[in-house]
Amino acid sequence: MKYRKILAMAISCVMAFSMTACGGTDSGSADKKEDTAANDEKTDDPGQDSSGEETGGETDQPSDSASTSITLWTYPIGSWGDSATVDGLIKNFNDAHPEIQVTVEYLDYTNGDDQINTAIEGGKAPDLVMEGPERLVANWGAKGLMVDLSDLWTDEAKEAIYDSVESACQNNEGVFYEYPLCMTAHTMAINRDVFEEAGALQYLDEEKGTWTTENFQKAVQAVVDSGKAQAGAVFCGGQGGDQGTRALINNLYGGTFTNPEHTEYTANSEENIKALELLKGMEGLSFDASIQGGDEVNLFSNGTLAMAFCWNVSQEKNNAETIAFDVLPMAFPTESGDPKLCGGIWGFGIFDNGDEARIQAAKTFIDFMANDEAQVVESVKASSYWPVKDLGNIYEGDELMTEYSKFIPFMGDYYQVVSGWAEARTAWWNMLQQIGTGTDVKTAADEFVSTANAAAGN
Secondary structure, three states: OOOOOOOOOOOOHHHEEEEEEOOOOOOOHHHHHHHHHHOOOOOOOOOOOOOOOOOHHHOOOOOOOOOOOEEEEOOOOOOHOOOOOHHHHHHHHHHHHOOOOEEEEEEEOHHHHHHHHHHHHHHOOOOOEEEEEHHHHHHHOOOOOOOEEEOOOOOOHHHOOHHHHHHHEEOOOEEEEEEEEEEEEEEEEEHHHHHOOOOOOOOOOOOEEEEEHHHHHHHHHHHOOOOOOOOOEEOOOOOOOHHHHHHHHHHHHHOOOOOOOOOOOOOOOHHHHHHHHHHHHHOOEEOOOOOOOHHHHHHHHHHOEEEEEEOOHHHHHOOOOOOOOOOOOOOEEEEEOOEEEEEEEEEEEEEEOOHHHHHHHHHHHHHHHHHHHOOOHHHHHOOOOOOOOOOOOOOOOOOOHHHHOOOOOEOOOOOOOOOOHHHHHHHHHHHHHHOOOOOOOOHHHHHHHHHHHHHHOO
């Protein structure tokens, strides 16, 4: 877009990141791979070869069946929600494994969970699901519905995959219910044209993509004063895109959503109550119970809203034909200047349908897509995100991916694996609705934590 900046520095300068451990163990950054460029997954060194640490591909998990049919249900993770793209990926798989037939069902984030839960209740769960740890590990895995994938987590895989990603893919007992493929950091975004016209660009660091809580308030006020009645919306019509509202509220004054051990919800902290009160009182922002994250993305993309809290690189790619202005991705505002973004990790899990041939075929599919040296780059690129291990510079020359790569170092704690997660997500948007209709902020936040912790067994 017309004002988009091309980063002058090599991506390797922004790749030295650490992600807080998630899941059951408390590992820290990916420092165990210092000697293998552990932080190169976002295109660090142009021309660098693959690290060579992949598990070696499909031969370790052969299917015993001469002809096995399996089903893959995938959420819209980049172009993994596009049938033409997925057909090409499956063709690659069938070139190597003609004995395994794969049927695909495409889900969305509005009804996808209901579709899978209905299939589970009817005894017709899919063999494979592509999604993240909050569903594969903390939800279906915790209910005993998923296959233990520990045999895919070979020593080579554990060495290659970043520590925090590895930790997110297992439960508190160390059982792996996910094998990961890709990752990203969720951001927010602003309509740069509107902010420039309002004189609000002075309140942010455009190159770094950061701003302070104080300057966020000044920028929003400038946008309102310029005639934009609604700068943004704290959407709360449902759980869709709620990583955006959680990150916004947690970042403003340094609050947390759970404790570090991911055993207790802490969203009613003094810092978060202060953040909610700030948002409730800001002119130009509204608590909107009529929209979810996807609706907010549409309203931002068509110019109705001047900012979006539910954003990442895929949103910009998916809405490129609609957007008629320059998008400036931003980290969420913080008082400290140290943003902590919600991360996304996506990969594969297998439902235990009691058929060993199908389970082995599904493992063969995972191993091919995530570990085959020739295939894995295509698999990751289809997601529009970054690999979970060093694959060299897979996005060399891609200006948009270069710009968004600067946010990966800001990835914070992956807390989405805490118990009671599904109930907590519902309680979260209910809390925001209550605040939007006049409920005392502390009362609503305390009710949220009480409901969420009860679901977590606390």
